[in-house]
Amino acid sequence: MRYLIQDILYEQREERREYVYDSMRLWTVLSGKKDRFVEYSGFPFGYTSVFFITGHNYMVYEYLIKNKELIKEKLIVIITCKKDYKFNFLKTKANRIFISKQNAEGYSEIVYGDQFKLGFDLTESEVIFYNSAKTKNIKESVVDSFEEIYFNN
Amino acid sequence: MKEIIILSAIKYEDKEISNYGDCMLINTGNELVIYDCGSEEHADRVIEYMRKNEYESAIVVLSHNDSDHFNGIRKLIEQKKVSIIVTTLLLKYVDDILELIDDKRRAREKVKEQILERYNNIAELSGENLRDIYDCDIIASGVKIIGPDKSYMLETVAKRLDGREGDGVDGETAVNATSIQVSIEFDSHKLLLCGDCSYPAIEDKVRDFDIIQLPHHGKSKQAEKIFEKKNDQIKTVYLVSDNTGGSNGGSDNLNEKGHIIHNTKDSDDIIVPDIVSSKKTVYTGRKLGY
Secondary structure, eight states, rough: OOEEEEGGGGGGGGHHHHHHHHHHHEEEEEEEEETTTEEEESSTTTOOOOEEEEOOOOHHHHHHHGGGGGGOSSEEEESSOOOOOGGGGGTTTOOEEEOOOOOOTSOEEEEEEETTEEEEEEEEHHOOOOOOTSSOOOOHHHHHHHHOOOOOO | EEEEEEOOOOSTTEEETTOOOOOOEESSOEEEEEEEOOOOHHHHHHHHHHHHHHOOEEEEOOOOOOOHHTTTTHHHHTTTHHHHHHHOGGGGGHHHHHHHHHHTTHHHHHHHHHHHHHHHHHHHHSSSSSGGGGGEEEEEEEEEEEEEEEEHHHHHHHHHHHOTTTTTTTTTEEETTOEEEEEEEEETEEEEEEEEEEEHTTTTTTGGGGGEEHHHHHHHHHHHHHHHHHTTTTEEEEEEEOTTTSSSSSTTTTTTTTTTTEEEEEEEEHHHHHHHSSSSSSSSESSSSS
């Protein structure tokens, strides 16, 4: 499992690492800093083939375009505002791509984390995922909590 | 609806060890409904509230027989503050219960005797102005009784009185499992009060409510099932009336992270319209866009 956060969210890193542990039962270790994203890898390494990335949409998009060859995970979870961005370039036969729930305008709204006793503000999908993962495996929780993006072949 | 208040025992004496029970005040603006009153301390506060809000009497709904929901009602009656008490009047259903027990050895009088013995607090109310929950579903404007289902109630009581299958029902005692459920509608909100009820008793209703009292003082077993059922409804506000001190665990094992929960154990009285209509709503107004 890899979990990437944009540099502007770096101050949330410890709370997010606690979130990952609470929800996925994975410790995280810093495994890289690149193109304005900080990467954490879940430990045990290779436990599950999921790639999470969160940040502002234009930064997320640029990172994914630039590094698409290095993203081999079977589940790709993009936590950002979709707006008019398209992620077709990421799609392979082997993977499924998900995005955080969007409102009617194509934005992923942020909720107050302290209302949920979580240490950082986050998207609705991340709240649902946090609770879903208590009773389901990570893949099932991703499917329950995020919106899958389908592509026309 | 003027306000709904879940009383907290946080300022009472010996709150760490004493069980002051539940007490909820529902002030419609024209009528006052009291859902349970578990201690004299709560009763004193109810009486003071009535004085300040110029209510001479109130409608009491007693969710079930347990003392931590009943003990303050005596004082309210003594002080002549009660117009009517709505609860489950099981003596009306002796024949139905006898039929459900289906034990040819048991006589009608014996079943009556068992009801009076095992539902002793309710029996103590004999002579007061009582109303059975299945005779009056609408209590006041916006306040109505929605459960338990009558057949569930009678089957559960029959099982308890029969005794051959033990007293447990759906993970709760029979008395708790059949707690009276009240729905309160105000503005665009729906609030569910459910005493100490079992999860199956409310399972098919919880998704219809955006504010829910977690049953049995926030015990984690029922709460976790409700959370799972409403997993995608993140804006749901959960209320916990845990004034149980060290007496029965209450919400001690409740994991509150991931949900919007207000608990009387940690705060002063919970005033419902305030917590759902404050400026700080769930959404920050920020987006993960530009």
